[in-house]
Amino acid sequence: MxxxxxxxxxxxxxxxxxxxxxxxxxxxxxxxxxxxxxxxxxxxxxxxxxxxxxxxxxxxxxxxxxxxxxxxxxxxxxxxxxxxxxxxxxxxxxxxxxxxxxxxxxxxxxxxxxxxxxxxxxxxxxxxxxxxxxxxxxxxxxxxxxxxxxxxxxxxxxWDHPAMTASWADAIVAAKAELPEELRDDARLVFTAHSIPLSADRAAGPPAEGGHLYSRQVAAASAAAAEAAGFAEFDQVWQSRSGPPRIPWLEPDICDHLETVAERGVRAVIVCPVGFVSDHLEVVWDLDNEGLEKAQELGLGYARAATVGTxxxxxxxxxxxxxxxxxxxxxxxxxxxxNGAPCALGCCEPVKRPTSSGGS
The missing domain is CATH 3.40.50.1400 (Rossmann fold)
Incomplete structure (x- = not known):
């Protein structure tokens, strides 16, 4: 009812x-x-x-x-x-x-x-x-x-509006053009979004849909943007986790992933913050500071795509x-x-957080 x-x-x-x-x-x-x-x-x-x-x-x-x-x-x-x-x-x-x-x-x-x-x-x-x-x-x-x-x-x-897809795609193409010419064709496309606890992702969406709505949406949006930008492959990673270390969150983290692709011989990455609509602090800190520094440490070419913003x-x-x-x-x-009532019964219920036992 x-x-x-x-x-x-x-x-x-x-x-x-x-x-x-x-x-x-x-x-x-x-x-x-x-x-x-x-x-x-x-x-x-x-x-x-x-x-x-x-x-x-x-x-x-x-x-x-x-x-x-x-x-x-x-x-x-x-x-x-x-x-x-x-x-x-x-x-x-x-x-x-x-x-x-x-x-x-x-x-x-x-x-x-x-x-x-x-x-x-x-x-x-x-x-x-x-x-x-x-x-x-x-x-x-x-x-x-x-x-x-x-x-x-x-x-x-x-998240799936064609205007979003088109904006992300153009931003990816523009970021690719910022890389040295010799790195562009082999650059790895990496999408990032805000990480959330695995338990929160399992609870995301109407119960009848089986959860994981958030991560499924991010993956679908990334796939659409990659295709529109002309990329056959891409990686989906996460950023900005903030909870207690004992709580599992969506992984891999962007900086950990940069280490992984560098070990595989990738020479450059294009990072698209698909999960964010503007360049607020989590974008500029996690990607323009920590991500860039990690890429420089690893010798990776690094270009960050713009958010949709204005x-x-x-x-x-x-x-x-x-x-x-x-x-x-x-x-x-x-x-x-x-008036703030949920759109469907049981949809995206908040996950009960464990009480702190003093350690983290």
Missing amino acids: AARGLRDGVSGTTGFDAVLFLSFGGPDEPDDVRPFLENVTRGRGVPPERLEEVARHYLHFGGVSPINALNKAMIASIETELDRIGLNLPVYFGNRNWHPMVEDTLRRLHADGHRRVLVFPTSAWGGYSGCRQYDEDIARALAALGTDDMYLRKVPQY DQRFITMIAELIAEQCSGDVAFRLGMTA
Whole structure:
């Protein structure tokens, strides 16, 4: 009954009057770094030494994450595109973990008279952290608002949209051209996405689909982008793991994989961060710092493909997703949710985290 009600709740509803651009958040100054990381990791059992390590990553860039500025640039481009296609919808910015917090943004939306809001999350994927947790953000913000006169619909997952594939493919081709000419034809294409615990990947997706939705989506998106870029082969690896070492996560890690391909005689790699929509800190630290340094240590040619960011095709895709939802009766697609309720019963349930026993 719950699943049927959810699907009914995201069908046949028009008259949206605003867009909520919902993202992860990041610190704006050094004093923000530790409180931000505590927000991100609350209840996850992340060892203090890991927090200190990640804090140093942010402080390496002056304590400022690039994500907020990148999101603001995307919002400006979306507003321009919405104007171009004749949709007079203001775009509001809210975050899960740092200011502007989604609860504050929803209060602004309500105070400004908006009652029917489309939500665009900056994650293209299924899974708990990539999809379900954004639903929880919406539900939490509505609960904090304390009224029952708002309707928020999250747009469906968009990882397989042709605009994404085309943008990734062009970025791969452009990165290949950055390599010395003698290395280009033999360069190994390597896709990266954010690692998650294996238990979270098993729980990703509707129970009837057997789990592993996130890793299956990343693999399919990588295969489509590789084919579009003219590559017959590619590797799928992971980055940015942050949990206790005793918990198994998706592997191999990008730096470990660079060692492996170097041992096989590969002379150059093209790294495409397929799992991320913009060059936020995890991309620039893990790939432009640690990945690059590892490649230089191994004598590997190294080129990193751009993220989709403000690529006009990606911006047009977002505007089209919004226009589709405003056009009238729309078919349910995975990830579409109403007022923060999950899109399907049991879909992408959060995994129970083991309690800490003191060691890591």
